[in-house]
Amino acid sequence: MEDDTDPTGDAETEPGDDGGRIPVLLVRDDREFLIEPGEEMGTDLGVLDVPDDVESGDTIPTHLGEAFTVRRLRGPDLFHHFERTGAPMVPRDIGLVIGETGIARGDRVLDAGTGTGVLAASMARAGASVVTYERDPDFADVARTNMALGGVTEDVDVRTGDVREEIETLEPSSFDVLTLDTGDAASIVSHAPDLLVEGGFVAVYSPFIESTRAVVEAAREVELSNVRTRETIQREMQFDDRGSRPSTAPVGHTGYLTIARNV
Numbered sequence: 001m002e003d004d005t006d007p008t009g010d011a012e013t014e015p016g017d018d019g020g021r022i023p024v025l026l027v028r029d030d031r032e033f034l035i036e037p038g039e040e041m042g043t044d045l046g047v048l049d050v051p052d053d054v055e056s057g058d059t060i061p062t063h064l065g066e067a068f069t070v071r072r073l074r075g076p077d078l079f080h081h082f083e084r085t086g087a088p089m090v091p092r093d094i095g096l097v098i099g100e101t102g103i104a105r106g107d108r109v110l111d112a113g114t115g116t117g118v119l120a121a122s123m124a125r126a127g128a129s130v131v132t133y134e135r136d137p138d139f140a141d142v143a144r145t146n147m148a149l150g151g152v153t154e155d156v157d158v159r160t161g162d163v164r165e166e167i168e169t170l171e172p173s174s175f176d177v178l179t180l181d182t183g184d185a186a187s188i189v190s191h192a193p194d195l196l197v198e199g200g201f202v203a204v205y206s207p208f209i210e211s212t213r214a215v216v217e218a219a220r221e222v223e224l225s226n227v228r229t230r231e232t233i234q235r236e237m238q239f240d241d242r243g244s245r246p247s248t249a250p251v252g253h254t255g256y257l258t259i260a261r262n263v
């Protein structure tokens, strides 16, 4: 497992267990490029040649002398830089999933569907070991590339397949947390008591009320505990010369998060 928690920031240039290197961000004003140490990249400001031993805070000029700053990739950057397939979960909702389930180092998580893989990668970066299923083979391939970009290849096992068909092959009580972001989540929730350890959590994210209701009913049916759903919604605040108030931009609904526990 790549140690991506090194407070010195030096770990980002170390080869990963798979022989790859963890990419870094090259930033200048509103331009951001994700690039591996040792690689070259053409930009509209010239060619960036990133040395093998690049470190956070370094300044790298393009061949035209335009300076970029090196920044270590952090969780919210995954949302902006991963190649997108299935709608990725926004950082705020990832925070809710991790906060509500307590995902931490050493946890084993079963996740579906992988989609872009932002949630799976974020949980791995928090220390979990993740098995994630994606039924679209092309999406699964993109997700594997994204895991490499996020430096979590060793911690996220992206499996191609429909999780509903694979459940019987999974070891009973072998997961601490089950995270679902699929329209058919209700039929998977029914298996949660078999898949989860005692005290394990289920987190289901859905943009729609209908599928959320089906999830809640399925969770109650198999007698998961403390089943609760919250709409994930936040008001942004505006601070300007005239005063301070909630933003007049529309309040953004992203989805419903249902949490339940196997006790």
Ligand SMILES: C[S@@+](CC[C@H](N)C(=O)[O-])C[C@H]1O[C@@H](n2cnc3c(N)ncnc32)[C@H](O)[C@@H]1O
Pocket: 085, 086, 087, 088, 089, 112, 113, 114, 115, 116, 117, 118, 119, 120, 133, 134, 135, 136, 139, 161, 162, 163, 164, 181, 182, 183, 184
């Ligand atoms: C909304 S995306 C998931 C996004 C992901 N949570 C992220 O943060 O990037 C949903 C994905 O689930 C996949 N999917 C839907 N039902 C599935 C199933 N039963 N088994 C595996 N994958 C499934 C879809 O193909 C889609 O890519």
